[in-house]
Amino acid sequence: SxxxxxxxxxxxxxxxxxxxxECTVEGTSNPNLYWYRQAAGRGLQLLFYSVGxxxxxSEVPQNLSASRPQDRQxxxxxxxxxxxxxxxxxxxWKGSGRGDEQFFGPGTRLTVL
Amino acid sequence: LAKxxxxxxxxxxxxxxxxxxxSHNNIATNDYITWYQQFPSxxxxxxxxxxxxxxxxxxASLFIPADRKSSTxxxxxxxxxxxAVYYCLVGVGGYQxxxxxxxxxxxxxx
Numbered sequence: 730s731x732x733x734x735x736x737x738x739x740x741x742x743x744x745x746x747x748x749x750x751e752c753t754v755e756g757t758s759n760p761n762l763y764w765y766r767q768a769a770g771r772g773l774q775l776l777f778y779s780v781g782x783x784x785x786x787s788e789v790p791q792n793l794s795a796s797r798p799q800d801r802q803x804x805x806x807x808x809x810x811x812x813x814x815x816x817x818x819x820x821x822w823k824g825s826g827r828g829d830e831q832f833f834g835p836g837t838r839l840t841v842l
Numbered sequence: 843l844a845k846x847x848x849x850x851x852x853x854x855x856x857x858x859x860x861x862x863x864x865s866h867n868n869i870a871t872n873d874y875i876t877w878y879q880q881f882p883s884x885x886x887x888x889x890x891x892x893x894x895x896x897x898x899x900x901x902a903s904l905f906i907p908a909d910r911k912s913s914t915x916x917x918x919x920x921x922x923x924x925x926a927v928y929y930c931l932v933g934v935g936g937y938q939x940x941x942x943x944x945x946x947x948x949x950x951x952x
Contacts, residue, residue, distance in 0.1 A: 761938055763940065765942070771944075772927075772929075772942055772943060772944040772945055773886070773929075773942040775939070775940070775941045775942070778938065778939055778940070780938050786939070788939075788941075817883065819885045821885065821940075823940065825938075828874045828891060828893075830876060830888040830891060831878075831886070831888070831940055832888075833884075833885025833886055833887070834885060835884075835885065836883065836884070836885055838883070
């Protein structure tokens, strides 16, 4: 069966510090991968998605970046965090078929102080 | 792009049937309609998916009229544990890019 891992679960970082969140998927190959952010009490904002190694589509111009160094690994990074980067970060994977559902990881709660 | 519109919030008493309607006027011919449920501090979870007419599973039913410009998620006999945010999704920019709307916050009242 497929599983998706995210770490860390929680993170408290000062403004201006770097960020690296990692997501890995097991039990599937060539998945579509996604990074979402959810601010408190708000909906999910799509940040990046990837349909293959090294292929990243950015949805929101900001100080975040994403990379996919391996088929089942998706990394979200920032060189300098802003207060507005606080939120709940979710990684998800989906099969390449049109009707395939998404599966979400447990999320990372990021607080920027 | 197939934008979706849902009510922001709904209240229901325990044991009642809840119907949440989603409008998607610009749905494309090949788009599926998918509903997710999200509890606080968790990622969304798939509930049901359909293309046309009616789909039913152990959790919910999905009604889609012939023109497919809307869909209705039906939750039978809700309980307190059904309190969550429900998202309606339609393929946006193709099936690879998946975006969520604001969702409907359902509050089940004892």
